Amino acid sequence: GNSVTQMEGPVTLSEEAFLTINCTYTATGYPSLFWYVQYPGEGLQLLLKATKADDKGSNKGFEATYRKETTSFHLEKGSVQVSDSAVYFCALSNSGGSNYKLTFGKGTLLTVNP
Amino acid sequence: ETGVTQTPRHLVMGMTNKKSLKCEQHLGHNAMYWYKQSAKKPLELMFVYNFKEQTENNSVPSRFSPECPNSSHLFLHLHTLQPEDSALYLCASSQGGGAARNTDTQYFGPGTRLTVL
Numbered sequence: 360g361n362s363v364t365q366m367e368g369p370v371t372l373s374e375e376a377f378l379t380i381n382c383t384y385t386a387t388g389y390p391s392l393f394w395y396v397q398y399p400g401e402g403l404q405l406l407l408k409a410t411k412a413d414d415k416g417s418n419k420g421f422e423a424t425y426r427k428e429t430t431s432f433h434l435e436k437g438s439v440q441v442s443d444s445a446v447y448f449c450a451l452s453n454s455g456g457s458n459y460k461l462t463f464g465k466g467t468l469l470t471v472n473p
Numbered sequence: 474e475t476g477v478t479q480t481p482r483h484l485v486m487g488m489t490n491k492k493s494l495k496c497e498q499h500l501g502h503n504a505m506y507w508y509k510q511s512a513k514k515p516l517e518l519m520f521v522y523n524f525k526e527q528t529e530n531n532s533v534p535s536r537f538s539p540e541c542p543n544s545s546h547l548f549l550h551l552h553t554l555q556p557e558d559s560a561l562y563l564c565a566s567s568q569g570g571g572a573a574r575n576t577d578t579q580y581f582g583p584g585t586r587l588t589v590l
Contacts, residue, residue: 363515391576402477402563402581410576448516452577460529461579463516 361386365449365464372471378436380467382423382449385430390451392416392425392432393461397446406434406447439471475499477582479564485588486554494549494585496564504569505547506579507539510561522547523569554589561586 365382372378384392391410395403407416412427421436432449449464477498486492498505507519521529522541536558538550547564565579 393578395581400583402479402583403565404581405578408576408578460518460521461516465513465515 361390361451361453361460361462363449363451363462363464365447366467367465369468369470372439372469374441374471374473375438376471378434378439378443378469380434380447380449380469382432382434382464383430384432384449384451386451386453386462388453390453392423393450393452394421394423394432394434395448395450395463397448397466399445403448439469441471441473444469444471477564477566477580479562479582479585481585482583483586483588485590486551487590488554488556490554491550491552493551494562494564494587496547496549496582498545498547498564498566498580498582500566500580502566502568502580503544504567504577505541505544506565506567507547507549508563508565510563510584512560516563519549551587554587556589559587559589 362385393408394406396406397403407418409416409425412425415424423432423434446466446468448466450461452461480495504523506521509517509519518531519533520539525541536553540548561584563584564582567577567579
């Protein structure tokens with residue numbers, strides 16, 4: 360079956376620090392990979408995605424590269440801000456009948472201090 | 474209204490009550506989803522609808538009853554819930570339809586925070 364494993368945190372950083380949140384997956388076939396972010400009191404928002412091997416997704420200074428050889432999709436940002444404090448979810452989308460289903464990791468809480 | 478909206482945002486109910494959660498999407502999508510988000514657990518997919526037809530029921534107890542009258546609206550009817558059902562219930566939508574692809578993005582609403590006493 361499909362599964363996603365990500366570092367659970369919490370992760371606490373100072374402003375302008377470098378961020379890495381590790382994500383690895385297990386899936387058959389050719390899944391798409393996603394990072395979603397959940398700010399306090401809100402639903403999930405798509406942060407970035409990659410749909411095939413070696414693709415790099417990027418948005419708002421965040422990046423992640425789809426590495427099929429290591430089955431990984433690690434999230435990185437060179438300089439975090441206080442406003443980046445949120446829970447980050449790694450997810451994959453794979454075939455599930457007539458719809459493609461998202462399988463999520465457990466989420467990583469990031470706190471950025473000024 | 475834009476995106477995916479959910480009402481109510483907060484709900485407190487007793488175990489013998491009957492209540493309903495509502496979700497509406499304004500994105501012209503064909504697929505809608507219910508998820509349960511509990512503390513310290515991964516998001517759990519509950520139900521999937523595509524063109525108003527249920528295509529997935531992830532072994533959800535019958536005390537949760539979904540309804541999808543059209544592609545824009547999704548309800549979750551609740552009755553005789555248990556305290557362990559307390560969670561954030563998230564609705565999402567995606568393009569879906571006959572051309573569903575694993576590249577499709579799911580768009581989420583803000584959720585309903587449910588507390589069962």
